[in-house]
Amino acid sequence: MTTKKMAIIATKGTLDMAYPPFILASTAAALGYEVQVFFTFYGLQLLRKDLSNVMISPLANPAMPMPVPMPVMVQMLPGMESMATMMMKQKLKKHGVASLEELRSLCLEADVKFIACQMTVDLFEFDKSEFIEQCEYGGAAMFMGFAGDTDICLFV
C-alpha cells in the first residue's frame, strides 16, 4: 500500500483559524498520511515558539457566537480582543479541546513537516530565532514538489 499524502497551506494567524490546519494535520498523520503544512503570510505566526499572542477578534467576525449581542462600536474598544481570546481559551479548555501548543507538538511527534515561507519571513523582517526549530524554510516551488503528488491539498 502506498502512503497517502496531505498538504495544507496555512495563511491565517488567529486563534480560531489556527485550529483547522493543526487538527487536520495531526489526525491525518495518525491515520498514516505523510503530511506537510506550508505556513505563509499570517499563518507564520503559528510557528512562533510563543503562541500566546495568537488571538481571536470579534471584530469583522460576525459568525462568532457571543454570550450577549455586541455592537461593532463596543467590539472595537481597547481590551476586547484580549477578553474574547481569554473567553475562547476557557471555552476550549472546558470542552476538552487541545491547546494549539499541544496540537502542534502532536503534529511534530507524528512527523508532520512544517515549512515556513521564506518570502514572508523576509517581507515582515521576522527573526527566525522566534520560530520553532522544527521547521524548514522554503518557497512555493518547494511546496509544489510535495503538493503535486498529494491525495488531499487544502488552503486554510
Next chain:
Amino acid sequence: MDFDKEFDASGLSCPLPILKTKKALSDMASGQVLKMIATDCGAVKDMQAFSDQTGNPLLSTAEEGGKYIFFMKKK
C-alpha cells in the same frame, strides 16, 4: 473482554481521542488489545474511521452511562 492496555480519554474532544489511541497503539505488539474510554460522542464514528483507514480492527463499541468503550486490536 480481555485487554492488554487501557486508557481513558474522558473529557477530551476531537481529535485527541484518536491521536491518543494512535499513540497508545504505537508501543503495543501486534495482536494485543487496547481498551479506550471516551465521552466525546464523535469518537464513535471517528474510531470506526480510524480502524477502516489504519487496518487495526475495532473489536467492539459500547455505551455505558454516557461513556463510550472501545476495544481495538493492534494489527
